Amino acid sequence: MLLQLERYQREWRELEEEFQQLQETHKVYRQKLEELNNLQTACSSSIHKQKRKxxxxxYSFQRCKRMSSPEESDLIQQINTQIKDRQNVFFDMExxxxxxxxxxxxxxxxNVNVTLLSNQAKFAYKDEYEKFKLYLTIILLLGAVACRxxxxxxVTDEVFNFLLVWYYCTLTIRESILISNGSRIKGWWVSHHYVSTFLSGVMLTWPDGLMYQMFRNQFLxxxxxxxxxxxxxxxYQSGCLYRLCALGKRNHLDLTVEGFQSWMWRGLTFLLPFLFFGHFWQLYNAITLFELSRHTECKEWQVFVLALTFLLLFLGNFLTTLKVVHTKLQKNKDEMKKL
Known part of the structure; x- marks a missing residue:
């Protein structure tokens, strides 16, 4: 019994020593955390001042450019280019x-801080986002096939529509967090997820009836x-992005999108016919719903609202894709002229 007590006392002393070390380590951690917060505040303040200046x-250079000589105009243009590069550096810092x-x-x-402080954490969250999109796309495909x-x-249609609402809501939240951490997601390819969330929510509230059954199979x-x-x-986009990131031509936080962007031009133009077909299918859905809204049996407000939403999706997707294609073709044409 005495030997056991001595052993327990020895273990307690070792535990006490470990606890003292833990307290010291935690104290240093809190000090470093305070230093980190002060550095973050100082950097944010300096960036804000620099951007304002x-x-x-x-603006001052733009006013001077109107009355400057050709040599001075070239100098102002060089400085403006450097200012633009500096703004990109600020974006990476922020x-x-x-x-x-x-x-x-x-x-x-x-008001929760969603900024991830390490590259490893940012890339891990980005990979998690991509996996989420892939897995849910497969689940939604199987769900649509089963319902059709x-x-x-x-009830199964309601479950499918609820899954769509949850999917698009989650995408918008995750994309907002990625944007806060440096992902250059912008333009329509972000906005259309909000529109898709609204469309799925309206589909979820559409009561069963003649109008719903007339559109159901087309929607599925x-x-x-x-x-x-x-x-x-x-x-295909994930493979293309991996190659471009390895060559240093794209940011490691760039994402796959449900549309077409300029970086996809080489090797991914075969996707354009599928995209344009999908865009015009959205227009076809809008036309079908507009016709259903004029039906004598139509009493649901969802029909007309869905028609407007599908029309908005078509216009946004089609015009954005068309703009990217036109800009890229124009750029290639200008490069050919220089050669």
Whole structure:
């Protein structure tokens, strides 16, 4: 018994020593954390001042350019180019600094700091986002096929539509967090997820009836096609992005999108016919719903609202893709002229 007590006392002393070391380590950690917070505040303040001064300086150069000689104009142009490069550097710096959330993240998460401080954490979150899109695309494809050909029940349609709402809502939140951490996601390819969330929510509230049954199969067929195209886009875009990131031509936080961007031009133009077909299918959905809204039996407000939403999706997707193609063709044409 005495030997056991001595052993327990020895273990307690060792535990006490480890606890003292832990307290010292934690104290150092808190000091470093305080230093980190002070550095973050100082960097954010300096960047804000620099951006404000650069903006004033750029405006001053623009006024001087009107009355400058050709040599002075060239010098001003060089400085403007350097100012633009400096702004890109500021963007990369701010990706590692805490900043205020946008309106959407504030509404969903509150004033919570979502900035990831290490590249490893950023890339891990980006990979998690891509996997989420891939897995949910496959699940939605299987769900749409099951509802179209096997499960002809309203309750299964509701589950499928609810899954769509949850999927697009989650995408918008994750994309907002990625934007806060330096991902250059912008333009319509972000906005269309908000529109898709709204469209899925309206579909979820559409009561069963004649109008719903007349549009149901068309919508499910469209969902099957859309999921197939999204799967193709993920498969080919992820490979293209990996190659471009390895060559240093793209940011490691760039994402796959449900559309077409300039960096996809080489090797991915074969996707354009599928994309344009999907865009015009959205227009066909809008026309079908507009016709259904004029039907004598139509009493649901969802029909007309869905028609407008599909029309908005068509216009946004089609015009954005057309703009990217036109800009790229024009750029290639200008490069050929220089040669």
């Amino acid at each position: 650069l903006k004033d300086l750029k 990706a590692y600094l805490p900043k205020r959330n946008g309106l959407y993240l504030n509404l969903v998460l509150g 050909f096997i499960l002809h029940y309203r 067929a469209f969902s099957i096609f859309q999921s197939c195209v999204q799967f193709l886009q993920y498969y």
